[in-house]
Amino acid sequence: MKPLLQTIGLFKQFAGLRGFGPIDFYANPGETVGVIGPNGSGKTTxxxxxxxxxxxxxGQVLWQDQDITNLADYSRARLGLVRTFQEKMVFQGTSVRENLQFALIQHGKSNIGDLDLQEVLAYVGLPTSTIDQKAGDLSWGQSRLLGMALSLVMKPRLMLLDEPFAGLNRVSALKITNMLQSLKRDGIGIVIVEHEMSLLLPLCDRVVVFADGQVLAEGSSHEILQRNDVRKAYFGEEIVARD
Ligand SMILES: Nc1ncnc2c1ncn2[C@@H]1O[C@H](COP(=O)(O)OP(=O)(O)OP(=O)(O)O)[C@@H](O)[C@H]1O
Ligand SMILES: [Mg+2]
Known part of the structure; x- marks a missing residue:
């Protein structure tokens, strides 16, 4: 299968210090890929x-074999490569509707009506009545769900999610899990950075492990959990053979 997204020898340095790389990575259409690794291992970068x-x-970033390394972020979003952020990224003083409309305009997409916006809110598990609420009045969990909605209005083909479960209670986490399963059913590719293994691993077709800015391991959730080097780098433990 031809990857939707591919990176070849991708490398980022900050003032002489390595952010990550070189990293060869791919995500196939409709695939859910988990990215795990210790704090500071380069996932967000x-x-x-x-x-x-x-x-x-x-290094290079390819989208369906096309080199997009020098393409602006909004142009990549227009292709369908869309991300959510680790922190909440909403305009606090304006309504949920205006936040969604602004996301569309910012990425050069045409505006959509209230009914479509409400459909997106329902998809992520937010009450449709929140459309008129100020984004700043939403709870932490609700604003994370709004973050998802802001990405979804862009009609992504591949969504990159940075710690979507952070700070969420079980109910909101379940909403996100359900949404990710719906995205998968709808054939949308997903790359998820997440520390919460019990929520992440059941969703993934493949898991990539980062350590010190490089790929340490790659495989199914089961294979990854069995690897000693992964357990040592990430969980700080080793499987010790017993007599
Ligand atoms: N703007 C920046 N300037 C300098 N160094 C940076 C910058 N952004 C990130 N780094 C460094 O790059 C490395 C990787 O950071 P990054 O935020 O990507 O890690 P992470 O894997 O997302 O960690 P976490 O799990 O804590 O979110 C760290 O050493 C970090 O200090
Ligand atoms: Mg991070």
């Missing part, structure tokens, strides 16, 4: 470079 928020020091 990798997302920032792949989506065009940061320029790489070297």
């Amino acid at each position: 990798f997302f920032n470079v792949v989506t065009g928020f940061l320029k790489p020091t070297s």
